[in-house]
Amino acid sequence: MTAVPVTQQGSALPPGRLVWIGGLGLLTAYVVLSALVPADPALLARLWFLPGVGVVGAIIANTSGTGGGVVFVPVFNALRELGVMSLAPLAVVGVSMGIQSFGMSMGALRWTDRLLHQPASGHLEAQVRLKDFAVVVCAVLALSLPAMLATQRLTAFDQMQVLYAYKAFSILLGCALIAATWTINAARPERARLARIDLAVLLALAVPGGVLTALFSVGVGELVALYLFIRHYPVLLCTGAACVISAVSCISGTIWHIGAGTIQWEVVLLAAPAAALGGFLARPIALWLGAKRLKTLDGSWIVLSAVYLLWLNAK
Secondary structure, eight states: OOOOOOTTTOOSSOTTHHHHHHHHHHHHHHHHHHHHSOOOHHHHHHTTTHHHHHHHHHHHHHHHSSOTHHHHHHHHHHHHHTTSOOOOHHHHHHHHHHHHHHHHHHHHHHHHHHHHTOOOOOTTOOOOOHHHHHHHHHHHHHHHHHHHHHHHHHOOOOHHHHHHHHHHHHHHHHHHHHHHHHTTTTTSOOOOSOOHHHHHHHHHHHHHHHHHHHHHSOSHHHHHHHHHHHTTOOHHHHHHHHHHHHHHHHHHHHHHHHHHTOOOHHHHHHHHHHHHHHHHHHHHHHHHHOHHHHHHHHHHHHHHHHHHHHHHHHO
């Protein structure tokens, strides 16, 4: 689909310029990081497969808006169980946030650029208002960020019990998304304006989403994307807003992990550039899939990954 700028949206930047400016910023941050953090060359060689994980994880994360933790946390837990690489649970969260700081940021730039240069709407599709996009992002972050930062510093939760409850809820939401996609939302137009009731629900999800993000590096983006998908908003709003929320959350959360010394830098150095590449590729893949197939695949992935993670932690 050719991107024809929509005049009522307007943008001072030509299409793609925001992505290149942000991409240069991410490249600069990576170069500075590489020069400052310690890295063991032998460990880097043993973890040669991580760029592949970064690309795949970021594509899944940025096509769905759920955040890379839905891929990285199960993968790193599996690698620990298989004896390939042993990371403590807190280190898994720190590494996942570090990788997502690059991958989700690139995805957020791509979706925001699409927001500013939307093509003409297709059959049953709706334009996304810049106001609605900004309201979702700012309102959710206003509550989820303080909850995430407080949880990182003051957590007293039983993480396993929280994990079971969270993933059980994710399975219900994933199944609801698939069912709604093929039934009530199958042939009706997308919602063109953010309803007040939906904003209220997003605000209610923001605080638990922030707590979950602190504990598992994924949570708030997944809840926002799933809810908006179920309510039949355009993919640009569902996925794009969730990617921006996840990117800001992960960058903010990584700061605490750096101070706590819980990040295995070799993993981040290997996976972060690949995650940025995956974040760059995700948007056209999502648009190529189309709303119905994308929602079905997202719901299926969330359900299957949640079942796998529950099984892994129940052994």
